[in-house]
Structures are given as C-alpha cells and as structure tokens.
Amino acid sequence: MTLKGQAFPDGFLWGGAVAAHQLEGGFDQGGKGLSTADVMTIGGNGIPRKVTDGIDPNEFYPNHNAIDFYHRYPEDIKLFAEMGFKAFRTSIAWTRIFPNGDEDQPNEAGLKFYDDMFDECLKYGIQPVITLSHFEMPYHLVKEYGGWRSRKVIDFFVKFATVVFKRYKNKVKYWMTFNEINNQTDFESSHALFTDSGILPKPEEDNEKLMYQAAHYELVASAEAVKIGHKINPDFQIGCMIAMTPIYPLTSKPEDILFAQRAMQTRFWFADVHANGFYPKWLLNRFDEKNFNLDITDDDLKVLREGTVDYIGFSYYMSFAVKDTGKLEYNESHDRVDNPYVKASEWGWQVDPVGLRYALNWFNDRYHLPLFIVENGLGAVDKKTADNKIHDDYRIKYMTDHIREMKKAVLQDGVDLIGYTPWGCIDLVAASTGQMSKRYGFIYVDGTGSLNRYKKDSFDWFENVIETNGAEIE
Ligand code: P53
Numbered sequence: 001m002t003l004k005g006q007a008f009p010d011g012f013l014w015g016g017a018v019a020a021h022q023l024e025g026g027f028d029q030g031g032k033g034l035s036t037a038d039v040m041t042i043g044g045n046g047i048p049r050k051v052t053d054g055i056d057p058n059e060f061y062p063n064h065n066a067i068d069f070y071h072r073y074p075e076d077i078k079l080f081a082e083m084g085f086k087a088f089r090t091s092i093a094w095t096r097i098f099p100n101g102d103e104d105q106p107n108e109a110g111l112k113f114y115d116d117m118f119d120e121c122l123k124y125g126i127q128p129v130i131t132l133s134h135f136e137m138p139y140h141l142v143k144e145y146g147g148w149r150s151r152k153v154i155d156f157f158v159k160f161a162t163v164v165f166k167r168y169k170n171k172v173k174y175w176m177t178f179n180e181i182n183n184q185t186d187f188e189s190s191h192a193l194f195t196d197s198g199i200l201p202k203p204e205e206d207n208e209k210l211m212y213q214a215a216h217y218e219l220v221a222s223a224e225a226v227k228i229g230h231k232i233n234p235d236f237q238i239g240c241m242i243a244m245t246p247i248y249p250l251t252s253k254p255e256d257i258l259f260a261q262r263a264m265q266t267r268f269w270f271a272d273v274h275a276n277g278f279y280p281k282w283l284l285n286r287f288d289e290k291n292f293n294l295d296i297t298d299d300d301l302k303v304l305r306e307g308t309v310d311y312i313g314f315s316y317y318m319s320f321a322v323k324d325t326g327k328l329e330y331n332e333s334h335d336r337v338d339n340p341y342v343k344a345s346e347w348g349w350q351v352d353p354v355g356l357r358y359a360l361n362w363f364n365d366r367y368h369l370p371l372f373i374v375e376n377g378l379g380a381v382d383k384k385t386a387d388n389k390i391h392d393d394y395r396i397k398y399m400t401d402h403i404r405e406m407k408k409a410v411l412q413d414g415v416d417l418i419g420y421t422p423w424g425c426i427d428l429v430a431a432s433t434g435q436m437s438k439r440y441g442f443i444y445v446d447g448t449g450s451l452n453r454y455k456k457d458s459f460d461w462f463e464n465v466i467e468t469n470g471a472e473i474e
Contacts, residue, residue: 003407004474013418014466015087015126016080016425016442017375019134019179021063023428024093026070030109033099034139036147036198037063040191042434045347048190049434051200054139062434067426067445073117075453076426079443081124083459084466088126089374089421091134091179094160101138101156102145106163114164118171129374129421130172131241132161132225134179135195135431147198148214151295154221161225162232169233174418176313176374177222180243182270187211188333195431209292219273220300223307239311239372240274244359246319246352247330250337255324263322263330271312275367277305286329311418312363315375316402318345319355347379347438353401360409360417370416375423376402379430379438382456390444390456399458403465403473422462426453 021037028034034055041059043049052059069076080088094101096110118128137147145152161177184196187207193199197214201207222240229236247267249260265282272280278301287294321339322330338344342352356376363371378398382390399422409415424440427447436447442459446452465473 002474003404003411005471006407006411007469007471008407008410010469012469013087013127013129013372013421014469015085015089015129015419015421016083017089017129017421017423018069018425018428019131019136019431020091020093020096021066021134021136021429022424022431023067023069023090023426025063025065025068027061027064029070030096030113031099031107032093032110033095033101035093035095035136036139036142036194037136039139040434044433044435045438047433049432051191051194062429062436066429067447068451069426070113072451074120076443077117077120077124077126079453079455079459080121080126080425083442083463085124085126085425086466087129087174087419087421088121088425089129089131091131091136092164094133094136095138097163098138098156098160100140101153101160102141111163111167114168115171118168122171127174128168128172129174129176129372129419130164130168131176131179132164133157133177137198142198142200147194148217149197149199149210151217154217154224157221158224158228161221162228165225165229165232165236169236173235173237174372175229175236175238176241177225177238177309178218179241180315181215181218181222181241181274182267183243184211184215185267186332188331209290209294212287212292213294215270216294216296216300219270220303222274222309223277223303226307226309227303237310239313240271240309241313241315241374242268242271244314244316244363246355246359246362248319248321248339250321250323250339253324256322259324259328259330260322262328263320263332263335266330267332271363271367273304274309275312275369277308309369311370311372312367313372313374314359314363315423316356316359316373317376317423318349319352320350345378346381347433349379351378351398353398353405356402357405357409357413360406360415361413364413364415370418372418373406373420375421377423377440379424379440381437382427382439382444384444384446384454388454390454392456392458395440395456395458396461399462400473403470407470407473
C-alpha cells in the first residue's frame, strides 16, 4: 500500500502542545500563587536546574515571565489558527485556581483567564486539550505537606479537578490528569521526583519508596478525578499521560530480551494501573520483597478499578536501549546504554521515528484504547537570519519522519489514533534545562527581550500538512 495520497481519518486532531508554566509567564499576576516551577532556576545542556527554597533574588527563574502568553495569547492563538490547528493542548496552572492549593474557594481571576483563553481558541474552531497537572503544583503544598508524600494532596487535587471540570464542562472535552507521570521512574535524577511529585528527598530517605508512594496517591487522585469528571459531563474523554520511550534489548541474547521486558514493565506499569485499574502482580511482589509497606488501602484499589482512563495520551521523543545487568531489576538512572542504530540530538535524545510506530502498536496491543500523541518534536538551536527567517529544515525532516511512521500505524496497522499535537508549537522554556535556546516551535520567539514572534519555515510546512490531512506525507 502506498502512503502518498492517503489522508488521516476525518476529524483527526492536528495541533500543538505546551504547558502553562513553560509559556504563560505572569507568575505573580491575577492572584496566582507560587508553583514548583517558579522555584526552579535556569540550567543548561548537561547542567541541572536548581530548586531553591522560595525565590532567591540572586537567581534567574526562566518560568516567571516565560514568553508572556498570559498577555499575548490572542496573537499566538491567531497564529495557531493560521496553521489550521484543530486542537491546542495546554495545562491549567493549579496555582491560578488554588494559589496555595488548600484554600476553600477558588480564585476567580484565574478561572476567568482560562475562560477567556479557551473562548479565543473556540472562536477559531480550535479545541483546548487540557492537562490538569503538568510538572507543577502549589509550592505551599510542598512546604506544608511534603508534596505527594501526603495523602491529603489527593483531596486538594480532586477539588481542583472538580472546580475546573465544572467550570469548563462546555468548553473542553479532552483532559489528561498528570503529565508524564512515569518520568519519576528515574527517581535518582536531580529533579524527576520534584517535577512529577513536588518531592525533594532527604539524604536518609529511599527515593524508590518515595516514588512508589507518591505515584500511588497520584493514581488514586487521577482515578477519582476520572469518576467525578464522567459525572459532570459524560462526554468527557479523560486520559492519562505517559512519557513513551520504548526500551529495546541491545542484542537478541535472551537475558537482554528479558531485561528489556522488565525495564518496559518498570517504566510503564503506571499506564497499567491507569488503564486496567489494578497493579501488575510482579510489582506487588517487588513491594513485598523490598518491605516498602506502602499506604495502599482497599478503598484505593476500588477507586482505581472504577476510574480507568478513556484514552492513552503520550509523548514521544526518543527510545532507549538496555542490556542484561545480571539482576532482573531496572534502574533507569544507571541501566541505559547507547543504541548504535540511532543518532542522538544535540541534547543526547536518541531520535528514532520507527520507534513511534512500535510504541503505537505496543500501546494498542496492551490496552485496546484510543491513543493520542500529545507531544513529539525536536529540541534544537535555531538561527534567525538578518531578514527574520528561520530555516529549520531539520525540524521538518524530524516531523515528516515521525508522521510517516504514525501514518503506517494508523492506515496499515489499524491503530486508533485521536490526534497529533507536537510539543512546543511556539518556542518556550525547556522543562529539563530551563533554556529558551532549546527550541521546538513552528513559531520563533525572540527570548532576549522583545519576545517578538516570527514564523519558521516549518510553520508553512505544518500548515500544508494539516490542510491536506497528511495526504502528502509518503
Ligand atoms: P525539554 C524528559 C524526557 C521526555 C520528556 O523536554 C520530557 C522530559 C523532561 O524534560 O518532558 C516532556 O523541554 C514534557 C515537557 C517538556 C518536553 O518533554 O526538557 O512533558 O514539559 O518541555 C521537552 O526539552
């Protein structure tokens, strides 16, 4: 079957994705409280960001002003509309709605901001796709409750979810609960636990145990939100959000294959719980072996069974490889090896378009649920020429290669795919490094002061992809 001339199914949601803290700015405006993203300094390629105890006037916090989408969204959404976006994935900053997280009443100014911004999208027929918690939570919940260490945070999250579900029930259909909930599998890295769960481990604590406990509370909170959301509007589609990085065995040695399988189980059990509504047995055995004695109640297990997700939202940037280490326990911070068959980006991310087709089939076989690619893209340094052009042919190539594999998965393999919203459709602050120079967008943002917007070559290219519904990708 030839791919040329074949379009994606009608209604396919082409668009773009961002997250509140990475583009809005206005970190202290409209009554917004301080979030975990607001206490993270700038880092660099290979240089971790610092998490400070509150705001240190001597540090630079790139998320505070970001690209000022808070004030400029009408201009930006107009550009998205020009590209023909059908969907715009962003998140609601929890701290605009509940500045400290534990208030009784929500902040009306924050609710109004999203009302107005969603209306601006809907005016052009762009539907907002909303993540409830994208790498941020109220900093107050970190200071007072230890972040997701605390069971109490389930109630705060569910309250936040209920307020926004009710408020936007006629404006938003597609929701996701926790962004890349499984990134904290890398629990030894400098801030995976902080960005996912608002946890700064103390030296004497066991990061692995902290991670499993926090993830359990998040999964319960997610399931509770799914149940409530379906009551508020039965048409809601509420998904999870998983960072999909296929983990391949480096060789066909059986021990390598088995180890890679366990690595996949270790990185993706979160999706099992979200989608199946129960824990896989191997993991319960692991908890026992390690004497974790986690706080998991029978009521929790009931909620997990009742609040399974409607679809799997996932990001896809890269794949990993592993080889047997002699013990069947995958440690994400140590056990990854380079894959000689794929090339890495400037930031060391192993670019692998075929892995996207593999990932789509893997999810489809395992969960039999609709899938939604809610992030994909190439972080690169872009150069603006003297006449304000950005020739980002490398980005067009990256995306063409990925859309081609996605097309095979949908048209040939029969995967049920809702849409494709590439990451950072407008340049924004990188999550891992805080840099503005790691760019993903179709729209260039001059981060050095003017914050002016410029269309890159990929802007016109993507406009054509959407207009032809992918028919020209071969
Ligand atoms: P940046 C690690 C691995 C895969 C995806 O990342 C990741 C991360 C954490 O950085 O994050 C997602 O900006 C995330 C976005 C993030 C995007 O990928 O570090 O959902 O918030 O910006 C790209 O290049």
